[in-house]
Amino acid sequence: MQKIQIIIIFINSLLLFYIARLIIKGKLREEYAIAWIVCTIVLMFFSFWRNGLEVLAKAFGIFEAPNLVFTSFIFIILIYLLHLSMVNTKLQKDITKLTQEIALMKQKVKKDESNDAA
Template sequence: MVRIQLLTIVVNILFLVYIFRLIIKGKLREEYAIVWLICTFFIMIFSFWRRGLDVIAHFLGVFEAPNLVFTGAIFAIFIYLLHLSVVASKLQNNIRKLSQEIAHLKLAIENKDKT
């Protein structure tokens, strides 16, 4: 194996350990960890299979393998950003509903104190 392959494999293993550590400590939710695990998995595959990216690029009709990496990365970023936008929208709706419920409860308590 080439030195860069060994370095990539070691870094991937350390990154996986770090991801699992964050999950166990409760600092990273499983639904977000999946993205990191999948990315690390793909990097690990290509760390062992050196010609893999060229084979896949040729199969998909991409002339240069690095273009496939950039296209895939941009596509993955767009999907992840869409997911985060959906999550943020859902959280914003939940916060609005909770704020309204708190206001109703506060009003009910104030009305009860007046009587």
């Protein structure tokens, strides 16, 4: 095993540990954590099996193995960004609903209070 592999595996373990901690502390929802955990596992996998990248690249007909990494990662990142936009849209909708509900309720409470006072 080469030096770089050990470093990568070490950093990867740290990342995995950190993600686990975030989930435990409730700072990261499990559904978003899935993507991160899968990423670390993939990284881990290829740091153990160094030739794997070359083998895969050849299988896809890509001459330079790093290009496979870039292409696949850019694709995955784009999909993930789309997912985040969806999450954002939902959040925005929810916030709108809540804000409207709160305003209507505040008004109702105020009306009831002034009726009580009268």
